[in-house]
Amino acid sequence: MKKSFNIAIIGAGLAGLTAAIHLRKSGFNVLLFEKEHYPKHKVCGEYLSNEILPFWNYLGVDPFQWGAVAIDHLALSAVNGNSLDIKLPLGGFGISRYQLDHHLLEYALSLGCTLIPQTVEDIYFAENTFSISTKHQQEFKAHLVIGAFGKRSNLDFKLDRNFTNSKNNWLAVKAHYAGEIRSDQVSLHNFKGGYCGISRVEDHKINVCYLTRTEAFKPFKNIETFQQQVLCENPNLNDFFAHAQPLFDQPISISQIAFKPKPSVEDHMLMCGDSARLIHPLCGNGMAMAVISAKLASECISGSARQDWSRTELEQRYDKLW
Structure with missing residues (x-):
C-alpha cells in the first residue's frame, strides 16, 4: 500500500x-x-441549512437522492409550552x-x-x-x-x-422515533437546563436530539428518568414522547462537550x-x-x-x- x-x-x-x-x-x-x-x-441534530446545497451540488453530492426531507419552518417553545412558528427564509433539510x-x-x-x-x-x-x-x-x-x-x-x-x-459541562442525547410530526418543520423545545430538537429525516423517521447541562442531568442518573421528569415538563415534549415509538434499543449520548x-x-x-x-x-x-x-x-x-x-x-x- x-x-x-x-x-x-x-x-x-x-x-x-x-x-x-x-x-x-x-x-x-x-x-x-x-x-x-x-x-x-x-x-x-441532523438538520442542515440549504446554504451548502450549491457547493455540494457542484461536487456532485445530492442529499435528496439519499432521502433528505425539505424543511422550511421552525417551531420554538418555552418550558411552559408557549410556542411560535416561524417561516425559515433559507430553509434546510433533514437527513x-x-x-x-x-x-x-x-x-x-x-x-x-x-x-x-x-x-x-x-x-x-x-x-x-x-x-x-x-x-x-x-x-x-x-x-x-x-x-x-x-x-x-x-x-x-x-x-x-x-x-x-477546561470544564466541559454539557452532554447530548439522541434517538430516532416513529410518529407523526410536520415533515416541513424543525422544532426546538426548551426545558430546564437545556433544549430539544425534533425533525424528520429519511424513511419517515424522526430525529430527537437534546442538549443539557451536566449538573441538570446528574440528579436523575439515567436518561429515561430525566426525560420523564424534566423534558416532559414542556407540554410539547410530553405530548411527543407520549405518542412516539422509539426506534433505538437505547438512546446514544456524548458528554464533556466544550x-x-x-x-x-x-x-x-x-x-x-x-x-x-x-x-x-x-x-x-x-x-x-x-x-x-x-x-x-x-x-x-x-x-x-x-x-x-x-x-x-x-x-x-x-x-x-x-
Missing part, C-alpha cells in the same frame, strides 16, 4: 468527507483515516448521519480516496512533512493534514489543545468542522459550518498549489477566512 500522500484527513465526518471529495476532484491524492465503521449513528456519512464515504472512495479504518494514535511535523501513526502501528506520510476528528479526540490531548483542560474557542490551525494542521469550531445546536448551523470549513480548507489548499504559497501563507490565509 502507498504510504505517502499529498493530503491526509483525520476523521471522516461531514467536514473530512466533504474536504476529501473536493480535494480528490481537484486532483490531489487523499488519504482518509476513520476509526468508526460506517454506516453508524452519531449524536447530531441522518447514518445515511449521510455512509454515502459521502462511498462517493469519496469511488473518486479514488484511500481509507485507513484505524485510530490515529500520534502525528508529528518535521522537515516539512507530517508523519501519522495508527493504532495498528502503521505509519504514513503527508505533505498537508486536515484535522477533522470531531468535538473531542485523543489527538486533542496529544496536541495539548487549549480547551482540553463550547470553547479553538485554533483553526494547530501544529500546521488545518482544523475543520467541530475540531475547529463548535457552536450551540440552537443556532441550527453546526453541520453547515462543518461543510463550509471543508470548502475553505480545500480552496486554500488548491490555491496554494496553483500559486505556490508557503506553508505559513497557506495557514494564515485559512485562519483569516475563519
Whole structure:
C-alpha cells in the first residue's frame, strides 16, 4: 500500500468527507483515516441549512437522492409550552448521519480516496512533512493534514489543545422515533437546563436530539428518568414522547462537550468542522459550518498549489477566512 500522500484527513465526518471529495476532484491524492465503521449513528441534530446545497451540488453530492426531507419552518417553545412558528427564509433539510456519512464515504472512495479504518494514535511535523501513526502501528506520510476528528479526540490531548483542560459541562442525547410530526418543520423545545430538537429525516423517521447541562442531568442518573421528569415538563415534549415509538434499543449520548474557542490551525494542521469550531445546536448551523470549513480548507489548499504559497501563507490565509 502507498504510504505517502499529498493530503491526509483525520476523521471522516461531514467536514473530512466533504474536504476529501473536493480535494480528490481537484486532483490531489487523499488519504482518509476513520476509526468508526460506517454506516453508524452519531449524536447530531441532523438538520442542515440549504446554504451548502450549491457547493455540494457542484461536487456532485445530492442529499435528496439519499432521502433528505425539505424543511422550511421552525417551531420554538418555552418550558411552559408557549410556542411560535416561524417561516425559515433559507430553509434546510433533514437527513441522518447514518445515511449521510455512509454515502459521502462511498462517493469519496469511488473518486479514488484511500481509507485507513484505524485510530490515529500520534502525528508529528518535521522537515516539512507530517508523519501519522495508527493504532495498528502503521505509519504514513503527508505533505498537508486536515484535522477533522470531531468535538473531542485523543489527538486533542496529544496536541495539548487549549480547551482540553477546561470544564466541559454539557452532554447530548439522541434517538430516532416513529410518529407523526410536520415533515416541513424543525422544532426546538426548551426545558430546564437545556433544549430539544425534533425533525424528520429519511424513511419517515424522526430525529430527537437534546442538549443539557451536566449538573441538570446528574440528579436523575439515567436518561429515561430525566426525560420523564424534566423534558416532559414542556407540554410539547410530553405530548411527543407520549405518542412516539422509539426506534433505538437505547438512546446514544456524548458528554464533556466544550463550547470553547479553538485554533483553526494547530501544529500546521488545518482544523475543520467541530475540531475547529463548535457552536450551540440552537443556532441550527453546526453541520453547515462543518461543510463550509471543508470548502475553505480545500480552496486554500488548491490555491496554494496553483500559486505556490508557503506553508505559513497557506495557514494564515485559512485562519483569516475563519
